[in-house]
Amino acid sequence: MRIGIVAGGPERSLAELTEYKEMIDLWIGADRGTAYIMKHQLTLHIAVGDFDSVTETELASIRMHAQQFDQFPAEKDETDLEIAVRIALTHSPDEIYLFGVTGGRLDHELVNVQLLYQLVSKGIKAAIIDNTNQLSLHLPGVHTVRKEANNQYISFLPFTHHVGGLTLTGFYYPLENKTIEWGATLCISNQIINNYGTFSFDDGILIMIKSIEPFKK
Template sequence: MMIIHILAGGPEDLLPDLTEYIEEDAIWVGVDRGVFHLISRNITPAIAFGDFDSVTKAELAVIEDKVIKLKKFIPEKDETDMELALNWALKQQPEKILLFGATGGRLDHLLANVQLLIHPLNAKTETEIFLIDRYNIAFLKGPGTHTLRKMKDKKYISFVPLTLDVFGITLDGFKYPLKNRHISLGSTLCISNELISDYGTFSFSEGILLVIRSHD
């Protein structure tokens, strides 16, 4: 099973413990200042992307010395550094892509990174993308029935419509269940729910949901 981990340059205090994600078959990818964060943790990325306008000359020298495949771009480009890295990762056809360092800091970057999660749905691939920081795990789901297991450290579960409408949403095994409800963009009906047993299911017939698992 191929897993690709992408570390962007978001605030370090929001990063989870990356040692928990070090796996034998995992491929690490650095994005802009995230490349230096990886090297500082003795993780050498297989490939790195960025215009590197957020690192010092000394830090860039370290990056250039440590990373064999370094994709440098000018700041004036059509895609963000994260999108360039994600597009590369999707071409490798991994089972999962984990995005770190993609929250906090600039709000426009956060919103852009959340919207990047839609790429596999648009491309109709089976690759799953998870956006992870110290407090949250976020991912997108399309129509169907999906299972969630209880996580002790992230008991709150929110469902946020990412399309104008989400139809037929049903929540089973939750503290606040729903049956065949319609929610619209801007609704807070499905914010901060909890599982009441080890597993629960959510299903819907049309739309896209952003699923966020959090702890305070």
């Protein structure tokens, strides 16, 4: 099962959700993310959060359209997104994609990246997706990544203090058995040469960010 969770980040950074309509089996809205799901005319399977960022009129519409509605107090020990992730896990998903989680407060963005670790450590494929970026965490092993556009850039950063044995094959800037640490910019703004590239490493946890520069030919 593939689950899409939509949070209430700035709409200007939101991915075009309808592009994922056929891929996502279950949509969960967190707070204002519920309104984004309805605006894109997608099925609002589950609505969760304190809903302090929607109007009374919007809240009434959310209650009417949501197949499951769970409201929580504003003062709580979890963010609305973390609650949505917790509920998503009860459905035994294979993949979870987070939308509407970038472009706003930096503290929320950073903790949202850390939320991916909860998913990846459970063997769930997960990524953060916005209108120009896709961020994912990877455990040691061999991984394949597909070229999606000529103006796509791929960057690798260590999530843990260091990532060891990193090898990049099929990239414009290849790499062979290198260790990268926090603050290193060695693996920023790479590109896949043909249709696919591979990356492998044997120690640590790696962040991969696929970015599109929409105005660059």
